[in-house]
Amino acid sequence: MSEGEPSGLVERIAERIRGIGFSCTLCGDCCRGFPDDNNLVMVSPSEIRCLSETCLLARDEIAEPYPESxxxxxxTNLTLGWAIRRVQGECRFFRNGSCIVYESRPWICRTYPFMLDGETLLVFPCRGLGGSIGRKEALSLAGDLVSRKVAEDEEEEKIRKVLISPLPKVKGRLIIDSDGVTVL
Ligand code: SF4
Incomplete structure (x- = not known):
């Protein structure tokens, strides 16, 4: 495979996406609490740093601890990771119907409504499913899905290492991420 050529996996995922069909309708549903409460966007420390550089906000203005602990x-209360902060059910970066950090948006946003479980493509509810998608766009989306999976696997591995190391002996809420432990 020459440099820049999509891998067999990317090719296969792209074909699958083309078979399902997808064209973003810009409805913004995935940036709002629709349906119910499934619009949580999990963010890694590196994604938070990227957003922080883009919008000059502190971590706690960007993200909140994942709601379950x-x-x-x-x-002690253990929470794994962070989600983008929401205001009245909407992502705090969703303004006037669009994303104000579009170029720096996290992997989940770049790849919605798809996700990889191993090499299996998972599909989530979205009004854009069934829409027309060209080969180039499908390859780009498939490449993002594979990159997202690699990034998530690396995050998980680092979190595993944090979890097997001694945790601070403090009462309260501990947020575990790939950078370590934050005590709230
Ligand atoms: S970061 Fe942007 S794309 Fe992602 S949920 Fe928020 S507004 Fe939507």
Missing amino acids: IALADG
Whole structure:
């Protein structure tokens, strides 16, 4: 395979996407609480840093701890990771019907409504499904999906290492991410 040529995996995913069909309708549903509460956008520390450089906001203005946590017997609460902060159910970067950090948007936003589970393509509800998509665009989306999977796998591995190291002995909420532990 020459440099710049899509891998067999990317080719296969792109063909699958073309078979399903997808064309973003710019409805903004994936940036709002639709349907129900499934619009959480998980963000890694590196994605938060990227957004921070783009919009000159501090981490806590960009992201909030993932809403679910695990209560340990010693009173500690463990939360895995961060999600983009929402205001009245909408992503804080969704303004007047569009994304104000579009070029720096996280992997989840770049690849919605698709996700890879191993090499299996998962598809989430979206009004754009079934739309027409060309080969070039499908290859680009498939390439992003593979890059997202690599980034997520690396994040998970780093989080695993944090979890097997001794955690701070403090009561309260611990947020675990690939950078380490944040005590709130
Ligand atoms: S970062 Fe942009 S694309 Fe992602 S949910 Fe927010 S407004 Fe939508």
